[in-house]
Amino acid sequence: MTVTAHDDHAVITGLGVASPSGLGAVDHWASTLAGRTAIGPITRFDASGYPVRLAGEVPGFVPRDHLPGRLLPQTDHLTRLALAAADWAIADSALAPAPEESLGYGVVTANSAGGFAFGENELRKLWSTGPHKVSAYQSFAWFYAVNTGQISIRNGLRGPSGVLVSGEAGGLDAIGQARRVLRKGAAGVLTGGFESALNSWGVTAQLAGPRVSRGGDPETAYRPFAADASGHVIGEGGAILVMERESRARERGSAPHYGRVAGYAATLDPAPGSGRPPTLRRAAELALADAGLAPGDIDVVFADAAGSPDLDAAEAAAIAALFGPGGVPVTAPKAMTGRLSAGGAAVDVATCLLAMRDGLIPPTADIGPDPLYQLDLVTGRPRPARLRNALILARGDGGFNSALVLAGPCPNPTDPEDEETRA
Incomplete structure (x- = not known):
């Protein structure tokens, strides 16, 4: 073929x-x-x-x-x-x-x-x-x-x-x-x-x-x-x-690789005062659909983590609606570096690929999350986990919402060394 x-x-x-x-x-x-x-x-x-x-x-x-x-x-x-x-x-x-x-x-x-x-x-x-x-x-x-x-x-x-x-x-x-x-x-x-x-x-x-x-x-x-x-x-x-x-x-012999981009989507929030809800959840749903995955296939979410109560509440609500309360581990390592604007989500992608490689969810510093958000927020220390698929969320000023799904490396069907991965 x-x-x-x-x-x-x-x-x-x-x-x-x-x-x-x-x-x-x-x-x-x-x-x-x-x-x-x-x-x-x-x-x-x-x-x-x-x-x-x-x-x-x-x-x-x-x-x-x-x-x-x-x-x-x-x-x-x-x-x-x-x-x-x-x-x-x-x-x-x-x-x-x-x-x-x-x-x-x-x-x-x-x-x-x-x-x-x-x-x-x-x-x-x-x-x-x-x-x-x-x-x-x-x-x-x-x-x-x-x-x-x-x-x-x-x-x-x-x-x-x-x-x-x-x-x-x-x-x-x-x-x-x-x-x-x-x-x-x-x-x-x-x-x-x-x-x-x-x-x-x-x-x-x-x-x-x-x-x-x-x-x-x-x-x-x-x-x-x-x-x-x-x-x-x-x-x-x-x-x-x-x-x-x-x-x-x-x-050219570059295998195995870190992972693959399995899904991506972007949405734009409605104008302020319109009475319509934000569209971050919709971006995540579209990215999952693009990847051919269900919410249950996601092993970790790297959050946008704006740090403002209204935006944090909106993101937490979107995650809880998609995965259920506490339904998926969530992390935001950017809490340790600050928000890097256009560089922040790119660093999240790199961090996520390293996390998938090593089977470790990095922490969101040592933050005590508000229980009202109903998030399983990874804090304090890394959490060991098998990370097959990950969702990364990002929002920009002006209503930009983006979601990316990363998947682990695919086994090479012609490489005997990948037989264990396929199994």
């Missing part, structure tokens, strides 16, 4: 993570399993005059240790993180397309703010010294599509590419779009999301919203699903994944 691109599974063969929890998937996973809070005082600029002084900052990133010097003048901190993570993901997957294959590999990322720090610095030059001091790289370094462009150029990936802008939902939307690109015939796509706006202008912009926590204690400022939840802590970082058609990955 001939396998078409549409029927071929979309599998993830490489991971690259740059998060407040660590540089690289190994450090990120170790910190997550340990339940270490990566939230702390803002150090990127003087935040003493701001009502918010905590954030999740990526630690120990020295650009010159990861990137050639020629790239530094033309890139924002955001793009440097994304480029490094893309390098790690490619190395993890051992992906090395020949020049004649470059049109078969694309880049689809998510971002919302672009290079905020780069733009702020150039605006400061404009007003203090005049237009002749503004960098020519300002023409693109600030743009939210810059990560896609720079990753594509650096790695010679000339296939179908794009960028998604839907806030915290963006990481899942980018992966969903990458799967569409594969189904149309591409061999592989680098995908995921990144965000970094921890500068004076970027934080000011984020404070325009009402849901940023003003708490001063890193251990308690962001407590999703807790009775005393008071908003979220902002953060930076993200993840890049190498996604390929399974047949192509096996042809």
Whole structure:
């Protein structure tokens, strides 16, 4: 039987993570399993005059240790993180397309703010010294599509590419779009999301919203699903994944892989005041239908975990309605890093794949969940579990809802070593 691109599974063969929890998937996973809070005082600029002084900052990133010097003048901190993570993901997957294959590999990322720090610095030059001091790289370094462009150029990936802008939902939307690109015939796509706006202008912009926590204690400022939840802590970082058609990955010897994208869906909430309910549950139902799975097939839910009582209640109600009260383990490791906007859901996907690999559900820090939410929230320490299928939820400001279903690796029907997996 001939396998078409549409029927071929979309599998993830490489991971690259740059998060407040660590540089690289190994450090990120170790910190997550340990339940270490990566939230702390803002150090990127003087935040003493701001009502918010905590954030999740990526630690120990020295650009010159990861990137050639020629790239530094033309890139924002955001793009440097994304480029490094893309390098790690490619190395993890051992992906090395020949020049004649470059049109078969694309880049689809998510971002919302672009290079905020780069733009702020150039605006400061404009007003203090005049237009002749503004960098020519300002023409693109600030743009939210810059990560896609720079990753594509650096790695010679000339296939179908794009960028998604839907806030915290963006990481899942980018992966969903990458799967569409594969189904149309591409061999592989680098995908995921990144965000970094921890500068004076970027934080000011984020404070325009009402849901940023003003708490001063890193251990308690962001407590999703807790009775005393008071908003979220902002953060930076993200993840890049190498996604390929399974047949192509096996042809080049990349097996076994981390897992596959089994289902995806997105919805938009009705306008405020319409009286109609939010549509997060509908997004989850559509993603399950796309995967051909029932709620009982899901072994863990990675929650959006907004940290605001109204949004937490709405998400908990959607999960309980779909799975029953306490019907499925729920986790939100982002409680330890802050919400990373477009990078947050991409990190959740990477974390989920590592959880499926090791059979461990990571904790939601050490939070005492409000029993009114009726959630089986994993807290304190990792929970051993067989994770065959997982559901990841994400919501962006403006009513964006996205849901992604991940499944474990498929056995290779031609490989005798996979006989036990098939059994």
